[in-house]
Amino acid sequence: MRILRAADRVAAPWKNGGGVTREVAAWPPGAGLDGFDWRVSLADVAADGPFSVFPGVGRVLTVIAGDGLVLEIEGQVVRLAPGAPFAFAGEAHVTARLTAGPIRDLNVMVRRGAWTARVEPWRGDAVAAPDGLTLVVLLEDARNLAALDVVLFDAGEAVTLDLPPETRALTIALRTD
Structure with a gap:
């Protein structure tokens, strides 16, 4: 991470x-x-x-x-x-x-032909695939993260963040095609 x-x-x-x-x-x-x-x-x-x-x-x-x-x-x-x-x-x-x-x-x-991308609201339960990356983009300050900070999880890492449940964020899933 x-x-x-x-x-x-x-x-x-x-x-x-x-x-x-x-x-x-x-x-x-x-x-x-x-x-x-x-x-x-x-x-x-x-x-x-x-x-x-x-x-x-x-x-x-x-x-x-x-x-x-x-x-x-x-x-x-x-x-x-x-x-x-x-x-x-x-x-x-x-x-x-x-x-x-x-x-x-x-x-x-x-x-195209190398990677695919999916963007969706953060739900606190995203799972990284073994063949891709997951990025969580904070849309507001939360804990020790500032608005627009991004947490990048490498392939296979568990995507867990200790954020308040109401935190506004987006999840980006990048996968090899």
């Missing part, structure tokens, strides 16, 4: 230059935006605009702060409510529109 502190993250420009992201973790380390097998990041979105394109990548986006986001994906309109993970293809042409001011999102990206 490793704790990845929010305070240690460094802001970097989006691939398309339209904003900033803060990488939580990626594999392989130091792979960059075009060479990762999987990547977990947080982004602050303050203006409407296009998403970066990532061919061959599956994405799961979850609004974690703010009112929500409307995506237009290849002509289809989807409203993302806070806390509801939404999966889509990284090569899709996506335009985002804020519904009522800035938002923060959790973005999970996996190289």
